[in-house]
Amino acid sequence: MADDILKAFGISARQSGVSTGKHWLEAGGEDIVSVSPVDNKTIATVRSADRSNYDAVIAVAQEAFKEWRQWPAPRRGDIVRQIGEALRAHKEQLGRLVSYEMGKSLQEGYGEVQEMIDICDFAVGLSRQLYGLSMHSERPGHRMYEQWHPLGITAIISAFNFPVAVWSWNSMLAWVCGNVCIWKPSEKTPVTALACQRIVETVFAANNVPEGVCCLVTGGRETGEWMANDHRVPLVSATGSTRMGKSVGAAVGARLGRSLLELGGNNAIIVSKDADLDMTLIGAVFGAVGTAGQRCTSTRRLIIHESVYDAFTAKLVKAYAQLRIGNPLDEKNHVGPLIDKDAVNAYLNTIAQVKEQGGSFLVEGGVLEGAGYESGCYVKPCIAAVENTYAIVQHETFAPILYVMKYQTLTEAIAMQNDVPQGLSSAIMTLNLREAEQFLSAAGSDCGIANVNIGTSGAEIGGAFGGEKETGGGRESGSDSWKAYMRRQTNTINYSDKLPLAQGIKFDL
Incomplete structure (x- = not known):
């Protein structure tokens, strides 16, 4: 499998x-061994960067930016179009690699590569739509407008759960905007990054793209710290835990750089008394167990109206009994493994804390053993009846643990949903228009994503992706997220034969 x-x-x-992007340097850092959580087999050993490697890459990227920023944006867009075509050609192989190295189901692996293809298509169109505004001047014979210019180096720190898609959200937009990119992938999934780098390098070489536009620097926390503290890097886009994001944000902010942070989520679905319960079941179960609960948009909490609580939790328990857990490359399975033993330990610790704090389990958890589960990373998705105020419920655990709780009024449900530190994704299941609009109003969900009659997980690339509060406030992917990768410049042109001052100020000589 791995060899192929x-x-x-x-x-x-x-x-x-x-x-x-053209040359693979002799890395001087420590070895990173990629081990598949599927079967505990080593995929490859990747030598990480040392500081001299990092500085060498930065220098090449700085030189590349001087040329790349002058390529017309539609020409840069055509390069991204070709990357999309190359990804289409490699979708099956890359999707299998994503599934094998990360552990998500094969369908989700394919879906992640499709997301990369989709953002390429979006970026191609964007390359002809980097619009500025034209404004009327108060001074006669003057014209005002604004335009957008690239920043320079975009450093991308990605997480293991979406080892390639989130990198593509950043890189494709950054490239059409005229930036160069340096990618530090998760040390838990370095091989998928190597594969993407190979694909892009082939496209770039065929188009004589300057060396340094697409750079890869593998490493651990220290490598991310180099990026965060480097004044040569105007933008650091980091995806990961809130703890990591606070560290990156503080370091970048201290040097007055820019950071784009996509951090933790503690996402809830409100299940109204007016919900279509059958449809709700699909959204809730996929949101809770998809990617083994290791999505930042995974459904962590179900806030269920008391009148339908018993009926809906009975449906949930029945659905969980039908889940197939096993090798994610087998398309019959719904749930694959957690990423590693540390994730398993966090899962078990959370279950223990739920019990200590007074919760009870409708579906018990545990680690699976026996044939097919030798890696020790396969766990049972579980359901716990809790109160939203429990300390553990306020915390995000990257595992398939679903909390259920009751509410009486919609105002109470919205308050419960918002009463967590995170603010990424949210949803309400209801056929009541008034409830839907209240949920989407300024007094409703405080999250960056708010859905009606779909779950919290599975965002499309056309909309801006990101959240509020401890989720970091960043926006990636669609809409006008491209502006994060550029600097705004206001221009005034005087085409008259006089020099009047603004605000009517007189300054005669």
């Missing part, structure tokens, strides 16, 4: 994880 995938992308079982 590595061969398809020209990846060695042991190789450097540092690339300038």
Whole structure:
């Protein structure tokens, strides 16, 4: 399995994880061993960057930016179009690699690559729509307008749960905007990054793209700290835990740089008495167990009207009994493994805390053992009846643990949903128009994403993706998220033969 995938992308079982987009440098850092949570087998060993490697990549990227920013945006867009075509050609292989290295189901692996293809298509159109505004001047014979220019180096720190898609959200937009990118992938999923780097390098070489536009620097926390503290990097886009995001944000802010943070979620679905319960079941179960609960948009909490609580939780329990847990490359399975043993320990610790704090389980959890579960990373999705005020419920655990609780009024339900530190994704299931509009109003959900009659998980690339509060406030992907990768410039042109001052100020000589 692993050998076939590595061969398809020209990846060695042991190789450097540092690339300038044209040359793979001799990495001087520590080895990162990628082990699949599916079967506990080693996929490849990747040598990480040391500080000299990092500085060398930065220098190449700085030089590349001087040329790349002058390429017309539609020409840059055509390069991204070709990347999309290359991803289409490699969708099956790359999707399998994503599934095998990260552990998500094969369908989700394919879906992640499709998301990359979709953002390429979006970015191609965007390359002809980097619009500025034209404004009327108060001074005669003057014209005012604003335009957008690229920032320079965009550093991308991605997480293991979407090892390639979130990188593409950032890089494709950054490239059409005229930036160059340096990617630090998660040390838990470095091989998928190597594969993407190989794909992009082939496209770039065929189009004589300057070396340094697409760079890869594998490493751990220290590498991310280099990026966060580097004044040569105007924008750091980081996806991960709230703890990590606070560290990155503080470091970048201290040097007055820009950060784009996509952090934790503690997402809830409100299940109204007027909900279509059958439809709600699909959204709730996929949201809770998809990617084994390791999405930032995973459904963590169900806030259920007391009148339908018993009926809906009975449906949930029955649905959970039908879940198939196992090798994610087998398309019959719904749920794959957690990423590693640390994630398993966090899952078990959370279950213990739920019990200590007074919760009870409608569906018990536990670690699966026996044939097919030798990696020790397969766990049972579980359902716990809790109160929203429990300390553990306020915390995000990256695992398939679903909390259920009751409410009486919609105002109470919205308050419960908002009463957590995170603010990423939210949803209400209702056929009542008034409830839907109240949920979407300024007095409703405080999250960056608020849905009606769909779950919290599975955002499309056309809309801006991101959240509020401890989720970081960043926006990636669609809408006008491209503005995060550019600097705004206001221009005034005087085409008259006089120099009047604004605000009617007189300054005669």
